[in-house]
Amino acid sequence: MGRVLASITTSVDGYVTGPDAGPDRGLGVGGERLHYWVFGGPWTYENEPTGAPDPVDKSYLDDAMADLGAVICGRNTYDSAGAWGGRNPWPDGPLYVVTHRVEDQPDPDSGFVFVDGFDAALARARESAGDRAINVMGGAATIRQALAGGHVDELGISVAPLVLGGGTRLFEGFTGDLDLERIDVRVSPWATHLRYHVVR
Ligand SMILES: Nc1c(N[C@@H]2O[C@H](COP(=O)(O)O)[C@@H](O)[C@H]2O)[nH]c(=O)[nH]c1=O
Numbered sequence: 285m286g287r288v289l290a291s292i293t294t295s296v297d298g299y300v301t302g303p304d305a306g307p308d309r310g311l312g313v314g315g316e317r318l319h320y321w322v323f324g325g326p327w328t329y330e331n332e333p334t335g336a337p338d339p340v341d342k343s344y345l346d347d348a349m350a351d352l353g354a355v356i357c358g359r360n361t362y363d364s365a366g367a368w369g370g371r372n373p374w375p376d377g378p379l380y381v382v383t384h385r386v387e388d389q390p391d392p393d394s395g396f397v398f399v400d401g402f403d404a405a406l407a408r409a410r411e412s413a414g415d416r417a418i419n420v421m422g423g424a425a426t427i428r429q430a431l432a433g434g435h436v437d438e439l440g441i442s443v444a445p446l447v448l449g450g451g452t453r454l455f456e457g458f459t460g461d462l463d464l465e466r467i468d469v470r471v472s473p474w475a476t477h478l479r480y481h482v483v484r
Contacts, residue, residue, distance in 0.1 A: 291440030310364030321474035353413025359383035
């Protein structure tokens with residue numbers, strides 16, 4: 285059975301978006317800074333990113349994407365990303381979208397599969413992935429659900445160097461108690477990438 289990874293970027297104060305996240309502004313007001321590391325420097329929703337990542341950030345991204353067989357996200361993340369223009373951007377497997385509104389299922393050729401409930405999405409993702417890894421890419425509620433259910437083998441937190449002061453908190457309302465063992469840490473000017481094994 286493949287590993288289940290959960291990976292996301294937070295501010296130093298634990299926000300995965302700034303305030304007012306939604307379609308056209310998936311990372312919220314000021315939240316672009318969370319993903320400077322993805323593009324090697326500043327960008328805004330008004331000036332779309334064009335840059336290439338720092339080699340450290342690229343190596344983290346490449347390793348996180350290696351050997352993936354399926355991806356899971358929540359409906360809000362899917363909507364906020366504008367459905368990535370209508371096509372699953374991950375080349376190596378389906379993207380399962382957790383939603384109560386499965387009747388909105390787009391054309392299956394898009395690579396998106398709408399599933400009602402996290403557990404059902406995980407079961408489908410395991411079928412697709414086989415021995416390859418599954419990445420739970422967010423948002424916060426979906427990652428909390430994966431962690432609370434004891435499904436996550438590896439937690440990746442990329443900490444961007446900023447304090448947002450508002451928005452969506454990764455661990456909002458989370459009451460679980462988890463022991464983590466650090467597997468890896470990589471540091472660039474734009475992020476500190478921490479990878480933890482979740483002890484079970
Ligand atoms: N379907 C489902 C969840 N759906 C989640 O609820 C949010 C609102 O989207 P929507 O469901 O489409 O109204 C979104 O984050 C989506 O992923 N959540 C859960 O805990 N369990 C479920 O079974």
